[in-house]
Amino acid sequence: MIRGCFPTLCRICGENCGLLVTGHSGGVRLEGNPDHPISRGYICFKAKRYNTVHSSPDRLTRPLLRTKAGWKPLSHDEAMDVLASRLLRHRSMDGAESVVFYTGEALKHQENKALFRHLAFSFGTPNFMSVSSVCHAALDMGYQLAGIRLEEPDLNTVRAVVIWGANPFATHPLLFRRLRNASAKGTPIIGIDPLITPSTRLSDLHLQIRPGTDGFLALAFLSRAIESGIEMPQGNTFLSMGDLLRHRSIDTWLSKTGVESRRFDEACDLLFRNLPVWICPGVGLELNPCGVETIRAIAWLQRVLNSNRPRRRLEARLRALPGSGIYSEMPHPIGKRETPHFVAFKGEGQALFLKNAVLNSDPYPVKAMVIAGGNPMRTFPDTGSQKRMLEGLSFLAVFDLFMTQTAQLAHLILPAADFLETMELHDYGPSGHSLLGLVRPVVTRRTGLTTETFVFELAKRLGLQDRFPWNSDEEAIEERLEGSGVRLEELLASSAAVVRYESTAPSVLDRSFPNRIVPSWGPSRMDLPIDSWQDNSFWLSSGNRSIRFQHSQFRNIPEFATRSAESVLLIHPKAADKLGIRSGNRVCMHTAIGSLVVKARRSKCLREDSLCMIHGEAEVNVNAITRMDHPDPLSGYPWMRALPVRLDLIRET
Numbered sequence: 001m002i003r004g005c006f007p008t009l010c011r012i013c014g015e016n017c018g019l020l021v022t023g024h025s026g027g028v029r030l031e032g033n034p035d036h037p038i039s040r041g042y043i044c045f046k047a048k049r050y051n052t053v054h055s056s057p058d059r060l061t062r063p064l065l066r067t068k069a070g071w072k073p074l075s076h077d078e079a080m081d082v083l084a085s086r087l088l089r090h091r092s093m094d095g096a097e098s099v100v101f102y103t104g105e106a107l108k109h110q111e112n113k114a115l116f117r118h119l120a121f122s123f124g125t126p127n128f129m130s131v132s133s134v135c136h137a138a139l140d141m142g143y144q145l146a147g148i149r150l151e152e153p154d155l156n157t158v159r160a161v162v163i164w165g166a167n168p169f170a171t172h173p174l175l176f177r178r179l180r181n182a183s184a185k186g187t188p189i190i191g192i193d194p195l196i197t198p199s200t201r202l203s204d205l206h207l208q209i210r211p212g213t214d215g216f217l218a219l220a221f222l223s224r225a226i227e228s229g230i231e232m233p234q235g236n237t238f239l240s241m242g243d244l245l246r247h248r249s250i251d252t253w254l255s256k257t258g259v260e261s262r263r264f265d266e267a268c269d270l271l272f273r274n275l276p277v278w279i280c281p282g283v284g285l286e287l288n289p290c291g292v293e294t295i296r297a298i299a300w301l302q303r304v305l306n307s308n309r310p311r312r313r314l315e316a317r318l319r320a321l322p323g324s325g326i327y328s329e330m331p332h333p334i335g336k337r338e339t340p341h342f343v344a345f346k347g348e349g350q351a352l353f354l355k356n357a358v359l360n361s362d363p364y365p366v367k368a369m370v371i372a373g374g375n376p377m378r379t380f381p382d383t384g385s386q387k388r389m390l391e392g393l394s395f396l397a398v399f400d401l402f403m404t405q406t407a408q409l410a411h412l413i414l415p416a417a418d419f420l421e422t423m424e425l426h427d428y429g430p431s432g433h434s435l436l437g438l439v440r441p442v443v444t445r446r447t448g449l450t451t452e453t454f455v456f457e458l459a460k461r462l463g464l465q466d467r468f469p470w471n472s473d474e475e476a477i478e479e480r481l482e483g484s485g486v487r488l489e490e491l492l493a494s495s496a497a498v499v500r501y502e503s504t505a506p507s508v509l510d511r512s513f514p515n516r517i518v519p520s521w522g523p524s525r526m527d528l529p530i531d532s533w534q535d536n537s538f539w540l541s542s543g544n545r546s547i548r549f550q551h552s553q554f555r556n557i558p559e560f561a562t563r564s565a566e567s568v569l570l571i572h573p574k575a576a577d578k579l580g581i582r583s584g585n586r587v588c589m590h591t592a593i594g595s596l597v598v599k600a601r602r603s604k605c606l607r608e609d610s611l612c613m614i615h616g617e618a619e620v621n622v623n624a625i626t627r628m629d630h631p632d633p634l635s636g637y638p639w640m641r642a643l644p645v646r647l648d649l650i651r652e653t
């Protein structure tokens with residue numbers, strides 16, 4: 001048990017609120033830290049109950065090796081020896097590129113990605129991959145194609161806000177509070193979403209759009225802006241879109257969206273009278289075969305609405321990892337052939353294309369994988385296909401907090417420390433604040449290895465100690481801080497666990513990116529590839545988030561699970577009446593790749609032509625029927641939103 005009260009940072013979601021942590025007989029108590037300059041004492045549902053996760057009896061506590069007789073417990077040293085020897089063996093037999101390092105969200109450390117990327121490239125494999133394969137990168141790509149960066153402005157400087165395909169209530173609670181305050185001060189808000197959510201309830205006008213048609217609505221707004229004489233920004237990619245705009249009418253675009261003309265007119269009036277406007281986009285726009293082009297159109301609209309006056313990009317000057325950038329020549333990463341733009345943009349492979357490499361050695365064999373804090377068995381599309389891929393590996397090691405579905409397929413499991421047991425840096429620069437924060441170990445017990453220890457210990461065994469020359473997390477942090485103007489002692493002494501920095505790294509917005517991408521893409525790439533539309537067909541939205549969970553995390557925590565009613569399929573009462581469906585009835589959903597039986601619940605929160613189900617549930621994981629067969633050509637992102645499905649009532653005998 002810890003004695004005293006310690007400031008640290010929450011690592012559950014990207015808000016990174018300040019926390020005060022105290023010990024008690026049953027574990028730890030987390031409270032909001034009033035000294036933290038951004039969160040100012042705020043703490044959400046998940047963090048308040050985090051002790052349920054931290055002290056869960058289900059936490060992995062010992063490394064486990066799969067043997068014919070079952071799981072064999074190992075010491076940490078033994079486990080690291082096994083891991084290193086298997087990776088070295090695959091490198092010598094199959095080439096370094098046959099080894100993949102993947103990082104997910106569960107360990108949630110900002111440095112996590114940088115460390116694993118450096119480890120992978122130093123080892124000689126180009127196959128570093130991350131959760132960016134399914135989350136957020138398409139948004140960034142769409143915005144950079146429009147020549148701007150995705151960032152939140154100071155809400156005091158905008159006169160209206162559009163919440164588009166986002167539900168900050170569930171995903172960014174602090175942003176939701178800022179939006180609520182702005183609304184209370186009179187800033188008008190438009191919500192654009194097929195669903196009624198707590199975030200759209202905040203809006204003055206809700207456009208309940210047909211799923212997957214957001215790009216066409218953006219084109220309708222752009223057309224109206226041109227008609228209204230609003231100045232258009234210059235740029236090659238916009239000119240091609242502008243040409244297309246002139247050849248179609250607003251009604252053509254609007255008819256695809258299901259938005260009534262009257263409400264569209266109201267929205268235009270509200271937007272164009274209140275420039276500058278900030279569009280707050282969400283990852284709901286990403287997950288379909290035309291996600292990036294849709295987002296590009298929205299980003300162009302953002303330029304027209306003229307509120308994206310980028311602040312100077314903030315980033316602490318952390319010292320580079322030793323030898324970073326000095327890597328031996330490597331083959332192309334997996335995914336380069338299918339989505340070269342994603343690979344060039346992110347500087348990493350696209351994990352959704354691993355299956356062919358693992359099962360068919362195409363374009364080359366992939367034999368071994370290390371997954372740190374990721375659970376593709378729950379969060380990736382087409383679960384059956386993911387399972388075949390993971391089972392096809394000769395060696396799978398998982399480094400995580402719990403025995404996830406992915407860990408159950410592993411040959412070696414290593415328990416990870418959580419954020420109360422870890423020391424690491426967090427830079428608030430990318431979210432607009434020149435603050436460096438320190439996540440610090442606030443409990444004496446360590447259940448597993450920290451990411452740093454895992455990487456440093458593995459690097460030593462792989463002969464890469466010159467790239468990771470530290471013996472502890474503290475040593476590494478002290479060296480990384482050199483040049484930032486911030487010292488570790490200052491961070492440790494801060495009551496908020498943050499220190500302001502003056503010196504920032506140069507901007508990294510790649511202005512040549514739009515011109516390197518096929519500039520003539522546009523509306524022709526915004527239609528979903530639907531072959532036919534049958535009776536009982538609906539648009540399924542499956543990537544939605546619940547405030548209780550963070551991706552697939554915490555779903556094994558009984559308190560969270562019992563308070564959740566999310567493992568149901570939502571259907572509008574009028575659509576349900578046509579099929580004779582009552583709440584609690586079992587229904588069967590069919591897509592091109594399979595069927596899923598689930599309980600239905602009637603809800604007026606969605607359109608009559610839509611269905612909604614939260615992803616990542618264990619018993620009825622909707623990803624069993626989400627699709628990889630029409631990846632977005634720019635990002636490779638799967639089809640999890642606006643997915644056509646057919647629905648049947650199961651008649652119980």
Ligand code: SF4
Nearest residue numbers: 010013016017044047
């Ligand atoms: S919003 Fe909640 S989960 Fe996210 S950082 Fe803040 S306290 Fe943690």
